[in-house]
Amino acid sequence: MHLGRSIALLIGASVLVSACSTTSASPSKDTSSAPARAETTSALPAESSPGVRAKLSAADLQGRWWTWAASSVNDSNPVSDQDGRLCAQGQTAGIWFLAGTFGETVTRSCTVPTAVPVAFPLVNQIGETGDCTAFMATARGSANLDGRSLKPERYEATAVHISAVDGNPITQNGGRFRTRACGLWVQLEPLAPGSHTLSIRGSSGSFAVSVDYKLQVSAG
Template structure:
């Protein structure tokens, strides 16, 4: 797969493996194992300690979430926030950037108590190209007008999976690749409404990301509630 023509992406702006040949199933990183049939269902898994995740865990987890939806339901291609909950997991909340196609404004409800993870700019492909990309990558994020700390995660081996017709050409059987980018890890935001701005850019290849999120942090509505 010619990844570099499909990839520069941010979150914009816009995963649990220590090596691509031994990457664990992403589902084990995001959800607790099911309870035995003869026992009552367990409570939801506690939130991930997002600040302790390794580079491989951050990038494997986010990229497999981003590539885990078809194009018509992709949170990355979404321009309104309609699909922001697509494919999310019970102990971390991912936010998407864009593929660089202009500014986007999204509205999204985030479950209370979950940490949030997103890139300012990111891409996958060859390790050497990743180094070139990171030489020009820059960006920023602000929550309610306050700057958020961003970190550089260099070329890291991951294994990328995706259903047919996902936006990034990932294979259902998985594909070994490298990922890099500028990333933001947020502790669980306080309940209520928040404004999040994400900006990112790079010149190899040229990408500009601009996403404004209107976030509502609230407890999930119980199933069957009226």
């Protein structure tokens, strides 16, 4: 995860993540009642067929992930998690998020519920449109699930709304904010019950994310 000038940032993977460096700029609270308008589109998987779930849009996915990342203070924040004990922190129904780091290299062990889609960034940022343009110019990343390479989707600057709590490491202050989000993202269909390994690598400029997940998908 990485933060732009308009909002105090950290990020990545997940995650988890999605990975961030910190800046000191203050966010502006959103005073508009108009819904966020994505500047990019999110298509269904190329191999989509009956029974395959539609992916979240670029705006919905990123807005929800950043809200999740900003819903906990630093000591209990999943982006700060060193071993996986915070994987379930702040998760909501319908999708399971994984986080990157604030630049550290970590290994996490997590239990993931069955029948729930999984999503995470390889590297990502929030800020102004110019911040995203510069960030995405050098954004690179890879993800590997059980020895299989995953193809990330590339989201350029997208208008999103983020809700945050006071003391979180993303916006620092609580409230509802309107900003732009961008990054490299993966959305997965629900994982089969059992054990899985996931490696996430991402970078932009001098910032880099490296997370290895050991995932246990519960059967119930």
